[in-house]
Amino acid sequence: MLKTHFAFLLLAVTCSILCNAEALVRSDGPITDTEINAAIDRDTTAMIELRHQVHQHPELSNREFETSKLVAERLRALGLDVQTGIAHTGVVGVLKGAKPGPVIAVRSELDALPVTEESSLPFKSTVRTTYNDQDVGVAHACGHDVHIAAILGVASVLASMRNQLRGTVIFVFQPAEEGPPTGEEGGAALMLKEGLFRKLKPEAVFGMHALGTVDVGQVHYWLGAAAASDSNFQISFHGKQAHAAFPQESIDPVVMAAEAVMELQTIRTRNIAPSDVAVLSVSTIHSGVRVNITPDLATLSGTIRTFDDKVDERIERRMGEVVQSIAQGNGGSAEMKFYDRCPALINDLGLTKRSLSSLKRAAGESEVMLASPVMAADDFAEFGKVVPGFFFSFGTQKPGTISGINHAKNFVADDSSIPLAMRAMTYVLVDYLQGKNAE
Numbered sequence: 001m002l003k004t005h006f007a008f009l010l011l012a013v014t015c016s017i018l019c020n021a022e023a024l025v026r027s028d029g030p031i032t033d034t035e036i037n038a039a040i041d042r043d044t045t046a047m048i049e050l051r052h053q054v055h056q057h058p059e060l061s062n063r064e065f066e067t068s069k070l071v072a073e074r075l076r077a078l079g080l081d082v083q084t085g086i087a088h089t090g091v092v093g094v095l096k097g098a099k100p101g102p103v104i105a106v107r108s109e110l111d112a113l114p115v116t117e118e119s120s121l122p123f124k125s126t127v128r129t130t131y132n133d134q135d136v137g138v139a140h141a142c143g144h145d146v147h148i149a150a151i152l153g154v155a156s157v158l159a160s161m162r163n164q165l166r167g168t169v170i171f172v173f174q175p176a177e178e179g180p181p182t183g184e185e186g187g188a189a190l191m192l193k194e195g196l197f198r199k200l201k202p203e204a205v206f207g208m209h210a211l212g213t214v215d216v217g218q219v220h221y222w223l224g225a226a227a228a229s230d231s232n233f234q235i236s237f238h239g240k241q242a243h244a245a246f247p248q249e250s251i252d253p254v255v256m257a258a259e260a261v262m263e264l265q266t267i268r269t270r271n272i273a274p275s276d277v278a279v280l281s282v283s284t285i286h287s288g289v290r291v292n293i294t295p296d297l298a299t300l301s302g303t304i305r306t307f308d309d310k311v312d313e314r315i316e317r318r319m320g321e322v323v324q325s326i327a328q329g330n331g332g333s334a335e336m337k338f339y340d341r342c343p344a345l346i347n348d349l350g351l352t353k354r355s356l357s358s359l360k361r362a363a364g365e366s367e368v369m370l371a372s373p374v375m376a377a378d379d380f381a382e383f384g385k386v387v388p389g390f391f392f393s394f395g396t397q398k399p400g401t402i403s404g405i406n407h408a409k410n411f412v413a414d415d416s417s418i419p420l421a422m423r424a425m426t427y428v429l430v431d432y433l434q435g436k437n438a439e
């Protein structure tokens with residue numbers, strides 16, 4: 001009797017486990033928040049372990065060889081269609097749902113920074129390498145390790161719901177978000193140039209970013225402008241070298257450089273509307289080797305930041321006019337080049353409105369905040385120029401502790417940010433695919 005009872009109990013328990021599991025696997029109705037949350041609970045520990053692995057083995061821009069291999073292996077194991085070697089080390093995984101629906105894309109970066117990590121994390125990076133001829137530490141000081149884990153987590157959650165999933169999700173793992181090494185191409189622009197989105201074009205693209213000095217739990221979003229454009233410039237003034245005691249024999253590029261620094265400031269104050277945000281900074285000046293030689297070359301470099309491509313174009317045009325007139329006025333010549341241009345990151349308004357309720361369900365209404373645009377740049381903007389994009393940020397600072405800002409030595413992102421980032425992005429993507437909040 002006891003035996004029969006026990007056998008019955010075992011049968012009942014087994015059936016209940018199997019039936020629940022079957023219900024999860026077999027359900028082909030719309031994906032629910034409860035199902036997403038259960039899948040995130042299932043995957044969180046594995047994603048945190050993966051983050052530790054990535055964090056301990058950081059790689060610089062365009063050198064993300066092992067990181068890219070690891071990501072490709074994980075995506076293949078989930079059954080995604082995987083393509084590697086895009087823009088050097090980029091990886092793309094395509095997940096096709098069993099049901100018809102739109103094509104969308106989501107991005108994570110792969111690269112780390114030449115920063116020597118100062119943290120007490122047990123999985124702290126001790127990696128060193130040579131960057132611009134200097135011996136440097138390498139660290140995930142911008143939280144891209146957290147992005148990799150969270151976006152792979154989203155891929156795992158959605159792959160396990162493939163039979164309920166509407167449409168197609170393109171997972172883009174992008175190299176060199178921090179900018180390629182001097183003389184190399186890279187990042188989002190190179191991925192697009194090499195044909196990303198050409199064969200399979202998404203109708204929307206999504207991205208997110210860790211915020212070092214904001215507590216875990218908070219989510220920030222932007223209406224319209226989120227991050228500034230970034231355009232670097234180099235100016236060369238050519239003159240005529242002579243003995244410094246015989247100025248009449250020289251054409252002095254140092255004087256031209258000095259005039260340029262002052263004159264360029266007037267572009268911000270005289271040529272740009274006060275209501276437009278713009279920064280024009282001359283950050284380096286190099287010229288000359290000795291006090292008694294007037295040199296024949298002076299070089300200046302700097303950066304321009306705006307939230308509007310038209311403002312950026314206007315500044316660049318005026319800079320050309322100012323620099324040429326100074327060179328001519330002094331009897332010399334000048335050339336100027338702009339490089340590593342990144343457009344302003346502008347959130348699509350319709351997409352932002354649609355995604356907002358997903359973020360509020362994921363993080364709680366009071367934790368989702370409208371943020372002011374930041375002067376930093378992110379080349380997610382390149383994707384947003386091709387298709388409508390939505391970008392948000394999430395806090396990674398452990399409450400009660402202090403982390404440095406992104407890119408600082410003491411930037412510390414807490415593991416507990418990973419499940420929230422997974423939930424926020426999964427809700428945003430699934431809501432979009434299931435047509436929730438569509439106009």
Ligand SMILES: [Zn+2]
Pocket residue numbers: 142178406407
């Ligand atoms: Zn960064």
Ligand SMILES: [Zn+2]
Pocket residue numbers: 109142143144177209
């Ligand atoms: Zn970053």
